Amino acid sequence: MFCPKCKSEFVKGITICPECNEPLVKELPENKFVEFVKLCDSPNPSMTAIIKSILDSADIQYFVRGENMQTLFGGCLEFTNPRLSRVEFLVSKEDKETATELIQETEPEKEE
Numbered sequence: 001m002f003c004p005k006c007k008s009e010f011v012k013g014i015t016i017c018p019e020c021n022e023p024l025v026k027e028l029p030e031n032k033f034v035e036f037v038k039l040c041d042s043p044n045p046s047m048t049a050i051i052k053s054i055l056d057s058a059d060i061q062y063f064v065r066g067e068n069m070q071t072l073f074g075g076c077l078e079f080t081n082p083r084l085s086r087v088e089f090l091v092s093k094e095d096k097e098t099a100t101e102l103i104q105e106t107e108p109e110k111e112e
């Protein structure tokens with residue numbers, strides 16, 4: 001049983017989500033659950049923009065985590081802690097392989 005609101009899974013016997021007070025459903029509305037996995041880190045806004053354009057042009061759905069910091073201080077990043085300006089890209093598990101290949105092709109330097 002799942003809560004349609006917070007998407008938590010509950011054991012049989014529970015019919016209402018204790019968190020949201022929502023009646024539980026057998027299956028979540030979106031049957032195709034997309035699992036997002038970490039694709040890579042972006043150390044700076046220009047890399048972020050590059051990765052975004054790659055994913056956009058490949059029609060790959062993605063999430064960016066921690067981007068607010070970059071957007072917020074965009075243009076004056078020297079005043080911010082570089083560790084805070086790092087963002088993480090997340091893509092669906094199915095797209096990860098494709099996305100990784102695309103990004104590796106453009107990565108200027110390879111670690112390892």
Ligand SMILES: [Zn+2]
Nearest residue numbers: 003006017020
């Ligand atoms: Zn809930």
